[in-house]
Amino acid sequence: MSLTVLNHPLAEHLMAGLRNKDTAPEHFRHCARRITTLLAIEATREMKVAQCSVETPLETMKGKDFAQGLSVVPVLRAGLAMLEPIVELFPDVSVGYIGLERNHATAVAHSYYVKLPKLAGRYTLCVDPMLATGGSASQAISMLKAGNPAAIVMVSVVAAPDGVARLERDHPDVPIIIAALDRGLNDKKYILPGLGDFGDRLYGTI
Ligand code: PRP
Ligand code: URA
Numbered sequence: 001m002s003l004t005v006l007n008h009p010l011a012e013h014l015m016a017g018l019r020n021k022d023t024a025p026e027h028f029r030h031c032a033r034r035i036t037t038l039l040a041i042e043a044t045r046e047m048k049v050a051q052c053s054v055e056t057p058l059e060t061m062k063g064k065d066f067a068q069g070l071s072v073v074p075v076l077r078a079g080l081a082m083l084e085p086i087v088e089l090f091p092d093v094s095v096g097y098i099g100l101e102r103n104h105a106t107a108v109a110h111s112y113y114v115k116l117p118k119l120a121g122r123y124t125l126c127v128d129p130m131l132a133t134g135g136s137a138s139q140a141i142s143m144l145k146a147g148n149p150a151a152i153v154m155v156s157v158v159a160a161p162d163g164v165a166r167l168e169r170d171h172p173d174v175p176i177i178i179a180a181l182d183r184g185l186n187d188k189k190y191i192l193p194g195l196g197d198f199g200d201r202l203y204g205t206i
Contacts, residue, residue: 075128078199107189119147131159134166
């Protein structure tokens, strides 16, 4: 299993905006979009490319272009915040959706919606901003694996060590790309110091 934590001043700046309890939903969404762009660039680093011929205005040269398709699957609801910037970067991406919601008492997620494109042979990003216990991400990745993608990368904004350990145990073949690795979880399984409930802050439903 590989864990990559973005290490960049812009990522730190955007994380400070996301974590601040006084950040309003509009600015929260703005920071989420921008940090997703940084995460998506890192998460697609291992996509396969192939040589192609490019004619510049002066001569012909060997360039490189994508050699495999890309899919992205946000975990609803919070993962939706990460979809648009990925579609901006990769307009040909195919998109699926997995709806998972944690039970507030048990923190165990149940699935309420699944709509996936063909994933076979595709480089697939599973995007969910919060990796807390890792239960939601583990379930989502199992669903994606059933579609036989060429690779799956888990992309989150903040992770707790518990979530990372859970994925390491359940899906050691799936690399994780995050912007911050936090200290731990509270008794309600929220990430500490974290940023609160991402979905509620995104949609103003607190
Ligand atoms: C949040 C988050 C993840 C999950 C992480 O979703 O977006 O999906 O919790 O927690 P876990 O790692 O312990 O499973 P939530 O269930 O709050 O639903 P929402 O996105 O609809 O708000
Ligand atoms: N989901 C969230 O939105 N925040 C957390 O801290 C944990 C799960």
